[in-house]
Amino acid sequence: MNKHDFYKEIMSEYTFDKDKILSNAKKGKFAGRKPLPLYIGMTAAAAALVVAVGTAAFSLTNHRGAVYNGGNLAALDDKQRVDKAKTEADQNANSVELYDVMVSFNGALSPAEVQNVLTAYSDSSIPVKLLFLADGSKAVGGEQVGAVFESGNGSITGAIINCPGRLMKSLMNDSRVVLAEIATQEDFNSALPITTPIGNLTNIDNGDSDNSHNPPDIDVSGGGIDGDNSNSDVPDNSGADDPIIMPQNTEIKLPAGVNLPTGHNAGFSYITDDLGAERAYFLNENVFYVKTANSVRLYRWNGESESLAVSQNIEDAQACWISENGSRLIVTGKENGIRRKMFIIDAYNCTINDMGAESFVGDGTIAAAAYNENDDVLVVNVFDGEAYFLYTAHLNGYQAADAATLFMDGANVNILGEFGGTVYFSDSADGKTTIYKGEAGTALSGNVVLELEGVYSANVNSAFTHAVMTCTTEALGDTESTIFDPETESLIPASANTSFGVALHTCEMDGEYFKVENGALVKIDKSVANAAKIDFKRSFSATYMALVSNGSVRIVPSVYNSANKNAALGQPTENSTEELRAALNLGAGVINALATDKCAEAGLDTAEKLSEAIDECFTKSAGEDLKSRNESGNLTAVDISEAVLVIDENNENSADGTLYVKVGTFDGKNGYFAYNVRFAKERGCFRLDCVIG
């Protein structure tokens, strides 16, 4: 027998009970209607009522991570229910197993609010089996539940839904929800939602809520390409110059009314109108990318103003790949609430192109995607509601072409990397993680490469060349991390804090830089050049950088300019005395006033005052040098607002050291230019004995 005949037999035998129908028809018996759960969700339209097949919910055979803790809720007091719910939420944090879950709302909510709550955390539809109404009545089954939602009337205090276990934690983190707890059939009749405000129950620590509103994210090392790039560590250049703080015990006396500049240059800054921007970065010198809640856009930038080049409506876009030079970008996005779209963004041509991923995503959801540009291998992990399908494809122009199913698994599959057309991925079961490989373009060809004790999570890098795998099995140590190297099919011990950014083989680990070479980590310079390979978020422009500010995009000078490539990364520690620091600030202030032609603004509005200030702040010889360089136009402002003075030698009459002037933040680390500085004691106090810069 072949499978076609097999399924014909199966479907003929069990789909309809022909004998029963025949018998009932002759008895004149009509069929009744069964109460069914109402399915809500999937689209933003709250009124979209999607009715799905079957009263029986499917259940994956693979029960990894699923822990059932249901019980008789009516027999428990509120506190016990809270504890139980917390345990259930924790134990099922990664479970895709479906449970009947009783959701107690924080007060009585409207039907629309309830739909918002219940659909906020799932990409798929949520069957609502029962609603508890504020008047004490219940709506049971699809028709009654549907009537409540359709009418929009009534106040709802609780609901019983059927959802994956992992949703409980997300629901518990929602301020509109008091509890989400597993319910049994018995609870349908006997249990009631908890109405006690959550604050009166107990402190519920539900752990990390960062991803509670999101479907499984597409991970890349370092928190994802579209991670927060608000760049809180980037100084806001729009602010006014900081006034210099005059030390109290210096003997240097400036002319009255003088307020010397720190050299902190506000520089260029431009802010757009409110574009609704959530992310923004320059992809090249002339084009910046903007992600809004419902679209991705490219703007052209001419140095003075922006103009919209192209916009594509797409919900919740997430970048899954960006080329090392920023010229191309692949994003996934939702259509009608389902992540099934893929677009490739071409900064050079200013185009946003639909990749046609629906051809293999179908009705599924994109759980992850990765692209290796060198080998032109695209891998997309598709979850179809029950299992994960790993597809490979390549780009034909902008289209994902020749898609083939490489692997299929009931549990989530981690994409690990690609090398020479071979795709590496892993899954975990029974406390073990298996790494497989398969040739792109072939069907169901996974072969085991390695087997590891423990369950490992994995973050593939943007370039799809390596993945950081972290053991999450507590018994084995939850900090054990390795880098998977596809080229050598080996694991390299690493830190959990390893980030590749958009680099192919360069990574940052605990503040140091390494290159993956021949299956090992080779330490490389801690330089801005290496930082730039990883720190892609700032800008792919050497001139400009885009920052998001309340929906607008602020454009400021890029820190990755040609001059900064020579800056050193580090964190020097100030060790100067108050007297020396004051002397430095005053001397630098005079230099800055001269170099930026802001003497008048600084209060040095007469030649006498300027001369007096130079005499006060510099030694005699340094003062002469300053005047000479000023006349030849050979002075450069020095930003001392975040400068660090490190004194190497110090005695009664002189001091030598290094002034580290911060030029920017690179890959989270400060970059400095270093200047030798010298002080000498003249006329009773230390004065700057050199011209900085």
Added chain:
Amino acid sequence: MGKPEIDSYFNDVYAATFTAVSRFVTSHASRLQDAEDIIQNVYTRFYKRIDDKGYEDIESAEAFLINIAKFECRSFLASFIKRRERVKNMSDFSEEESAALDAELSRDEPLLEDILNNKILAKQIFDDIMNRDETVGRIFYLHFVCDMKLDEVADKLGLNVSTVKTKLYRTIEKQKKKFGL
């Protein structure tokens, strides 16, 4: 017209039309799970009709039943709106997957007969199909029982052929793994 004659006529019509009626209902019912109830009502109405008024005036029992089925499909749970979005711009199911699917379905596997004889396991396999999204059940029924080609199934269900093939392929692959088929 005596009862035995009605019953005899009904039995003949039932045997001759069941596949056509079930195909129509399977592809038109708002919810697949309602299909059996709808078919039940179709034949009950039909039986009452011929019991009350005879069947002499019925030229084509199948056409008559399909008309009843249309009415039943429209009226049964009409308050629910079935939203089935047609997937647009789908490219073809890959040739490799099509070939794999054809090979999968045509390969001779003696073990399958043993599974069919194991009623419990066979029912589990059936339930696994029906408990997936409702379209899967429809596709399996129309393709395997009603012998409709996949492009006909796609047309009947308002889906792209590629989607139909994908659903079929995925389900078979999952069942292979789950039940060792």
